[in-house]
Amino acid sequence: MKALVLFALSVATLGAQQAQNPSPMVEHTRAHPRLKEEAPAGRREALEVGTLFMPGGLKKTAPLLIHFHGGGWIAEIAAARAGGTAAISLQLGSGSGAYAKPFADPQLFLRLVAEAEAKSGITFAPITLSGWSAGYGAIREILKVPANYARVDRVLLIDGFHTGYVGGAPGKGPGQESVIEADGLQIFLQFARDAVAGRKRMVITHSEIFPGTFASTTECTDWLLAQLALPRKAVLRWGPMGLQQLSDASSGRFRLVGFAGNTAPDHVDQLHALPDLLKWLK
Structure with a gap:
């Protein structure tokens, strides 16, 4: 009994020390395959922020993927596999604030696109914004500017869609329900x-990860579906990169997919699925 009490205290102490907690364990049921790191053939140009990748054979007007967070080579592989598509990858640090802060400058996004077009000699359209994990912070700031919003055709949020809790912690609402701060999701x-x-x-x-210190992707997507009056449909099927799909909701050109997993490898699985997820936007 004494050992059990000591174990419980150690877990509580660990939880108090961590800023967020995808489970520290690693599960071994799923394979968690990974893309092979490589540099696809093409031309690269440094931009004010990020790097522009242009595979060969781009037309004078070409699609552009702008990806935030995660290895830039993954975005390049996604663009190369999509065919006829350029990519800008941005790695700006840890936490959504690192991605939101630069784009608090309302002119940065259009300036970045203009620089990419000038250096490539290509007109980019349609433009897709994709963000994994913390990368959603940049996308949120970009879309707040009407001129930017008009230029963006597609958005892909990969297990990165968060906000804070009313009261600063989960379980502070009536009946110990969590209430999320909706302003940042509007x-x-x-x-x-x-x-x-x-x-x-x-x-x-999204995954099933519960960060604890801020609202999970599950809680935020539940809120979003409630606003859209869209039901989740329970499913059980294999997804890309060995992901196990648990839910689906769609209407028009909108789709929301839930995957199993509450560990760090489950979170990274979704990043490595970027080349496949990009196809879902077509």
């Missing part, structure tokens, strides 16, 4: 509604 709701109406395209994926 621009995503606007884009989702436009996707449902067929004016934009949007895909959101």
Whole structure:
């Protein structure tokens, strides 16, 4: 009994020390395959922020993927596999704030696109924004600017869609229910509604990770679906990169997919699925 009490105290202490907690364990049921790191053939140009990748054979007007967070080589592989697509990858640090801060400058996004077009001699359209994990912070700031919003055609959020809790912690609402701060999600709701109406395209994926110090992707997507009046459909099927799909919700050009897993490898699985997830936006 004494050993059990000591174990419980050690777990509580560990939890108090961690800023967030995808489970520290690693599960071995799923294979967690990974893309092979490589540099696809093509030309690269350094930009004010990020790197522009241009595979050979791009037309004078070409699609552009702008990806935030995770290895830049993954975005390049995704663009190369998509065919006829350029990519800008940005690695700006840890936490959504590191991605949000630069794009608090309302001119940065259009300046970045203009620089990419000038250095490539290509007009980029349609433009897709994708963000894994903390990368959603940049996308949120970009979409808040009407001129940016008009230029963006597609959004892909990969297990990165968060906000804070009312009261600063989970379980502070009536009946110990968690209440999330919706203000930071409103621009995503606007884009989702436009996707449902067929004016934009949007895909959101999420895991079962519960960070604890801020609202999980499950809680935030539950809120989003409630605003859209869209039900989740329970499914059980294999997804890309060995992911196990548990739920699906879609309407018009909007789709939201839930995957199993609450560990760090489950989170990374979704990043490595980027080349496949990008196809869902077509």
